Amino acid sequence: MSARQEFLPYNIPLIEEDDIAEVVDTLRSGWIAKGPKTLEFEKQFAEYVGAKYAVALNSCTAALHLALVAAGIGEGDEVITTPMTFASSANVIIHTGAKPVLVDIDPITMNIDPKKIGEKLSPRTKGIIPVHIAGHPCDLDEIMTIAREHNLFVLEDGAHAVYTQYKGKMIGSLGDATAFSFYATKNLVTGEGGMVTTNNEDLYNKIRILSTHGMSRNAWNRYAQAGSWYYEVLEPGYKDNMSDIMAGLGLTQLAKLERMQGVRRDLAEYFNAEFAKIPELEEPVELDYARHAWHLYIIKLNLDKLSIDRGAFVEELKAENIGTSVHFIPLHMHPYYRDTFGYKAGDFPVAEDVFERIISLPLYPKMSMQDAQDVVDAVRRVIERFRK
Numbered sequence: 001m002s003a004r005q006e007f008l009p010y011n012i013p014l015i016e017e018d019d020i021a022e023v024v025d026t027l028r029s030g031w032i033a034k035g036p037k038t039l040e041f042e043k044q045f046a047e048y049v050g051a052k053y054a055v056a057l058n059s060c061t062a063a064l065h066l067a068l069v070a071a072g073i074g075e076g077d078e079v080i081t082t083p084m085t086f087a088s089s090a091n092v093i094i095h096t097g098a099k100p101v102l103v104d105i106d107p108i109t110m111n112i113d114p115k116k117i118g119e120k121l122s123p124r125t126k127g128i129i130p131v132h133i134a135g136h137p138c139d140l141d142e143i144m145t146i147a148r149e150h151n152l153f154v155l156e157d158g159a160h161a162v163y164t165q166y167k168g169k170m171i172g173s174l175g176d177a178t179a180f181s182f183y184a185t186k187n188l189v190t191g192e193g194g195m196v197t198t199n200n201e202d203l204y205n206k207i208r209i210l211s212t213h214g215m216s217r218n219a220w221n222r223y224a225q226a227g228s229w230y231y232e233v234l235e236p237g238y239k240d241n242m243s244d245i246m247a248g249l250g251l252t253q254l255a256k257l258e259r260m261q262g263v264r265r266d267l268a269e270y271f272n273a274e275f276a277k278i279p280e281l282e283e284p285v286e287l288d289y290a291r292h293a294w295h296l297y298i299i300k301l302n303l304d305k306l307s308i309d310r311g312a313f314v315e316e317l318k319a320e321n322i323g324t325s326v327h328f329i330p331l332h333m334h335p336y337y338r339d340t341f342g343y344k345a346g347d348f349p350v351a352e353d354v355f356e357r358i359i360s361l362p363l364y365p366k367m368s369m370q371d372a373q374d375v376v377d378a379v380r381r382v383i384e385r386f387r388k
């Protein structure tokens, strides 16, 4: 007998009637590309995070990429990031022609370790992409101090960090630019989608123009009644903008974000209280300077107290009808980065050690308290069977 009858998926987005009605409203409006709803979503999101400017895009990957291009990063440059992230954070560096340079992580938060950044700086270093893993902020003061000293562009990967605060300030208002993801599994969803926020007007204008072919005016400016047909191409840009179908969802999701985050916090607090009683694993922390967004709930197994490894633990949870995931396989262990940049086992020992121990458990607003109890029961049952 498993802990529950039905399989609990690792993640399901919360889509309600208001979300559906808003998308239908866009479909009926006659304007389904980038238009009034995208502009409204940009305005509301910028206000929400306390940034002067926001540009809505079709992904967080596009947001990261355009911010780097707009900052003038390219061939011959180096950009620092972490091995403990999704491929996107490093791929965008490669897309500009620059080289990603990895810095090992802090074993507790799993965020980039600011104390190790210094060793990796070179005259070519132009930027740094800290990633707020799981929704726990990086130690930004330490990162910003290094960046200001060495004149580095700080682009935060906030894919997990909608709602995250650092020392009481919203992520999205602090670095030179911040990229957010609204992908289907994230805290706020538009299916696919992303946003870049900044307080720098010049950077904002560059990103906006780069996102639609480098054109001086977008379609909404041209086709609206007050618009003009005339435009000029200022540079060979990209096609990365959001559509109003996505932005409608963004608006309804933003309106319910506090409620969704309340559920995430309740679930996380329940998990933390229960897992604190289990010495075979470590529960995630929320340090003094942090407001956690609880995008992911990552436990770390104490493998010396167990007779099975992480892979087998995941299979046992599946047999208990609990879906899980692993965030992330460190970048330098993937064939592309390993072979291209000559990485080998042992290059980032903290990331490698943590990787062998981590499991992301289900945590999302659509989960009930009963679902959460089932997760705890399943973890307990597996540990009872395989405790050393």
Ligand SMILES: *Cc1c(COP(=O)(O)O)cnc(C)c1O
Binding pocket: 058, 059, 060, 061, 062, 085, 086, 088, 089, 131, 157, 159, 160, 180, 181, 182, 183, 192, 193, 194
């Ligand atoms: C999801 C994710 C991204 C990419 O987001 P997209 O919107 O899918 O492009 C980037 N970085 C991290 C850490 C992510 O988890």
